[in-house]
Amino acid sequence: MSDKENIQNLEDLLDISEEDAKMMYANKNNQENQKSLEEFDVTDGKYRGGREEQIAQARELEELLGIHEMNPYKTLNKEIFSQKIESMSVSDMTSLAIEVGVPPTQNTSQLKKQLIQSFDLYARRHDVNVPSPAQPIIDESSPNYENTVRLFKEF
Numbered sequence: 001m002s003d004k005e006n007i008q009n010l011e012d013l014l015d016i017s018e019e020d021a022k023m024m025y026a027n028k029n030n031q032e033n034q035k036s037l038e039e040f041d042v043t044d045g046k047y048r049g050g051r052e053e054q055i056a057q058a059r060e061l062e063e064l065l066g067i068h069e070m071n072p073y074k075t076l077n078k079e080i081f082s083q084k085i086e087s088m089s090v091s092d093m094t095s096l097a098i099e100v101g102v103p104p105t106q107n108t109s110q111l112k113k114q115l116i117q118s119f120d121l122y123a124r125r126h127d128v129n130v131p132s133p134a135q136p137i138i139d140e141s142s143p144n145y146e147n148t149v150r151l152f153k154e155f
Contacts (some may be wrong), residue, residue, distance in 0.1 A: 003025065006025055007025050007138050008021075008023045009021055014120075029137060051079075055077070055079055055083075056124070058075075058076075058077045058079075058080060059075075059077075061076055061081060062076060062077070062080075071101065072096075073096075073101045073119050073122060076123065078116075078119065078120070078123065081116070081119050082116065085112050085115055085116065086112075090108055090111075092111065093115060095110070095113050096115060096116075097111060097114070097115060100115070100118055100122070101118070102114050102115060102118045
């Protein structure tokens with residue numbers, strides 16, 4: 001059926017004016033489009049939840065492995081290190097800078113930046129990272145889940 005026929009049917013069934021029927025028809029189409037757009041929330045390829053949980057798991061793993069004893073940065077995770085730097089006092093950052101071989105500066109923001117760069121260099125040099133478990137991109141309750149999984153398995 002065409003849009004005009006649908007609008008005419010609305011007019012006849014509800015005994016309303018053509019303008020009102022057009023508005024109702026347009027409103028119905030917008031709601032259908034909005035429902036179909038809601039499905040795209042999980043298809044952008046980014047996992048947005050569970051960041052704190054991943055950091056907690058990394059901390060627990062590092063504690064079990066004793067990484068804080070053998071690593072001058074006390075962690076292998078950049079996010080944990082960044083949080084640690086944010087909570088440090090200037091004297092703590094200066095002590096860490098001296099320990100890891102970064103020249104301490106008076107400027108706090110510059111010192112933070114240098115420590116983070118030093119950490120990145122350490123991580124690259126030692127090729128260390130604590131991988132997080134793979135997270136599914138597609139919601140298993142999605143109606144297209146089975147088709148999508150089948151397509152990916154074909155590749």
